[in-house]
Amino acid sequence: MIRRLLAAALAVLATGTVAVVLQQPEPATAEPRGREPIIVGHRGASAHRPEHTLLSYETAIALGADYIEPDLVSTKDHVLVARHENEIGGTTDVESHPEFAGRRTTKTIDGTSITGWFTEDFTLAELKTLRAEERIPDLRPDNTAFNGLAEIPTFDEVVALAKRSGVGVYPETKHPSYFDSIGLSLEEPLLDVLGRHGWRGSRDPVFIQSFETANLRELSKKTRLPLAQLINAAGAPYDWVAAGDPRTYDAMVTPAGLRDVASYADGVGVDTRRIVPVGPDGRLLQPTPLIRDAHRAGLKVHTWTIRNENSQLPVDFRFGNPASAAYPRATGNVMGWLEKLYSLGVDGVFADDPGMANAVRERVF
16 A cells, blocks of 8 residues: 555656546546456556666556566577567667668568567677667657667566566567567466566466467466456457468457457456447447456456557547647546546556556545
8 A cells, every 4th residue: 555655646746647636526436346456567657768678667666557567579599578579670779780780671570571670680688788769759759868778678677676576567478479480489488487586376466468369378288377368459369360260359359259268368458449449530439248248257357558648548538639739649538538447347457657547546446
């Protein structure tokens, strides 16, 4: 409780809009529950620091995140590191390193042709010479002040930070089929790192997540750690696509599909549009039965991603003048959006600003 109260105070310092949450007089709309929803610091606190850096994870912890989320890819020497993608041209200063100019190449990742620099072509020692940069500077210009200050962290460093700080980790295996195809499987080193830090059991503060299914089914036979099936708003798991399976993510959100997911996973991580769809005008429609159906199947429901900026919120929760140049990156009514999701019974939220999510949680619950 002390950590949460401190986090709420820090949230006010991080963004003045949180103070609005603490001052609003309206009653909470969510029913009190035996267990409050968890807050996952999405790539750390990526609203405040460049994502997937120790700076970002430390900020998320200070703002009250219960879990920090590293996306995991592999180096050439088979060390897991935290990057949004294995292509690092947009998240590091690699382009300014002439010694790595020859590493720029084009690859096909999950059926898409991508040109850039890829972690699997670098040793860990080489990656440690690079520095992180803000991935979306137009949306988060303030984060560019931290460009060049942080290294690419290893998964081991992220877990060590989480253990020291009393929070959990929620790692995502990125492109597992691709990494399997090049002999750099992600699952074994992931379990090895967690095991070395003493996290092996079903009650440990870990969720391992993936947009694919085969690797989660494999993991369910190798570990008792909780697993989460990610479900996008559209498309299909790449392992299904590669196998010629015609099903899409839609098949997963039916009662039967959720029961199948429950045979190998403990929860689902769903796009918010799977819970509250949006119409052609960007406004919210009626909620779906997904939360009810998932809970009946014994699955927890975590939703992503809660972002502060108007451009990242449903139209119903935007603030300001749409004609203003600053409107897309201005903070909208993220407090109201979080309160709605909490009221619908989600078991957790992925938030770019964990302080905002924590302040609203303190008020609602």
